[in-house]
Amino acid sequence: MTDREVMEFDVVIVGGGPAGLSTACRLMQKAQENEQELSVCLVEKGSEIGAHILSGAVVDPKALAELFPDWKTMGAPLVSEVTVDELHWLGSKTGSRKLSHWMIPKTLHNEGNYVISLGNLSRWLAEQAEALGVEVFPGFSAAHIAYNEQGQVEGIVTGDMGVAEDGSHKDGYMPGMLLKAKYTIFSEGCRGHLGKELIERFELDKGKAPQHYGLGIKELWDVPEAQSKPGTVIHTAGWPLGKEAGGGGFLYHLENNQVVVGLIADLNYKNPHLSPYDEFQRYKHHPLIAAHLKDAKRVSYGARAIAKGGWASLPKMSFPGGLLLGCDAGTLNPAKIKGTHTAMKSGLLAAEVICEALQAESPVSELAHYDATVRDSWLGKELEQARNFVPVMHSLGTFWGGAYNWLDQNIFAGRLPFTFNDMTPDYACLELAEKHQAPDYPKPDGKLSFDKLSSVFLSNTNHEENQPCHLLLKDATVPIAQNLPKFNEPAQRYCPAGVYEVVEGAQGASFQINSQNCIHCKTCDIKDPAQNIRWVTPEGAGGPNYPNM
Incomplete structure (x- = not known):
């Protein structure tokens, strides 16, 4: 048995995103208010x-205003307030129609919102957390959950460093630490591998609709100063996804002459030949989008899965020993296409109930009232109001689903006495390859559209060489024996980083995993039709390094 260093805390938080950092900051604020050591x-x-x-x-x-009411004077990186807010219907690869403001569901209106880099906001929140006394450890992956003899969560074990691909110890091997806590918070983001384990172990999703996902692909561009219009927000629906998949595109103008452009493809699509990455490359050639990228330079690329099931898919968020927060639980509001404010609110509420429990003479192991606290807050009310957004879009499509949601949100404020559910998991929606035609994707031109490898290069992705593969196959025969004849092995296309390849050789086809390319989007863990791929965390500090994303 490995001897591990043990460190004990009142609270351990897994994940340095908005939910985890908001929890950390509010915990220390409450501790100061209560003159409490924490x-x-x-x-x-x-x-x-x-x-x-x-x-x-x-x-x-x-x-953010609840956490830091004076965030503006504190220098929070929210600079570009929305000044232009447009939604366009793209009817073809050249046609578009700008929708009037009254035609857009109220949930998609962006008055008072800001175009930001969420990475930079997280960095700023970490600075505030450290100033308040939080110990922040970047570069340390939470590899395993630690359970006590009663089966309660008692902390996490960080990943071992210096393990070779064959499992042997390299020079400089260092075993991971056991971080024990009275309460452990999991805020890993969408499809967190430990959150997934907790949901399965404690049946947190029992009686709930399956979580639904989208794949968001994004690029950052430097544009000429004359083209820069900070605060401009453009959303699109329709082409290029059309009837093939739900979702839509976006283009935002940041400060410092930068533009972000991206496409979200719902992962319940049926055609196994579909490639979300190549759909995004087509998207940038639409005249509406290309006009903003003229004479511009692409400087960064990335992709990430999005939990968008909303209210119907929200699991129980408490379990013995901790809480599941933010996108790890699925608190994103799909009707707003926003998850930062809801993730942060989940963290603020978590800190309140944790501090209350720690002050009690006999702290409880499970903060079971946290779920009721969420439901009774504006977070719960917001998600409940948007409960039909995703299942209606899935059943009626983008156009008619959008029309229903306009009626539901603008006229009835989400109070129509109907609740729809989509009970089919995204991976189960994929149909046999023989039923579908493969799209004809044009070759990238190197100006607006690019190949996957050059894109991965811009994500600054790096994994330490000679380490165990973090993309695990439950059965190594499935990709070639089952997925290839049935679905033309869709991992080759749904992965936006070129991780998976089918290689033809003298002995026939083989399945190749280029794990060094992985940008941690989690799409493979979600969309594989056999549910044969399991994403686990690689060695700490591995993966992408996104600047200003």
Whole structure:
């Protein structure tokens, strides 16, 4: 048995995103108010806080204002307030129609919101957390959950460093630490591998609709100063996804002459030949989008899965020994296409119930009332109001689903006496390859569209060589024996980083995993039709290093 260093804290937080950092900051604020001694540790698998954070992002600042009412004078990196807010229907590869403001669901209006880099906001929140006394450990992955004899969560074990691909110890091997806590908070982001384990172990999703996901692909561009229009927000629906998949595109203008452009593809699509990455490359050639990228330079690329099931898919968020927060639980509001303010609110509420429990003479092991606290807050009410957004879009499609949601949100404020559910998991929606035609994707032109490998290069992705593969196959025969004849092995296309390849050789086809390319989007863990791929965390500090994303 490995001897591990043991460190004990009142609270251990897994994940340095908005939910985890908000929890950390509010915990220390409450401790100061109550003149309470509190030890809080936050671990983040990225090389630095913000390295793995990727979002559009247009942010509603309401939760930030609750955490730091004077965030403007404190220098929070929310600079570009929304000044132009447009939604366009793309009817073809050249056609578009700008929708009038009254035609857009109220949930998609962005007055008072800000175009930001979520990575930079996370970095700023980490600075505030450290100033308040939180111990922040970037570059340390939470590899395993520690359970006590009663089966309760008692902390996490960080990943071992210096393990070779064959499992042997390299020079400089260092075993991971056991971080024990009275309460452990899991805020890993969408499809966190430990959150997934907790949901399965404690049946947190019992009686709930399956979680639904989208894949968000994003690029950052430097544009000529004359083209820069900070605060401009453009959303699109329709082409290029059309009837093939739900989702839509976005283009936002940041400060410093930068533009972000991206595409979200719902992962319940049926056609196994579909490639979300190549759909995004087509998207940038639409005249509406290309006009903003003229004479511009692409400087960064990334992708990340998005939990968008909303209210119907929200699992129980408490379990013995801790809480599941933010996108790890699925608190994103799909009707707003926003998850930062809801993730932060989940963290603020978590800190309140934890501090209350720690002050009690006999702290309880499970903070079971946390779920009721969420439901009774504006977070719960917001998600409940948007409960039909995703299942209606899935059943009626983008156009008619959008029309229903306009009626539901603008006229009835989400109070129509109907609740729809989509009970089919995204991976189960994939149909046989023989039923579908493969799209004809044009070759990238190197100006607006690019190949996967050059894109991965811009994500600054790096994994230590000679380490165990973090993309595990439950059965190594499935990709070639089952997925290839049935679905033309879709991992080759749904992965936006070229991780999976089918290689033809003298002995026939083989399945190749280029794990060094992995940008930690989690799409493979979600979309594989056989549910044969399991994503686990690689050695700490591995993966992308996103600047300003």
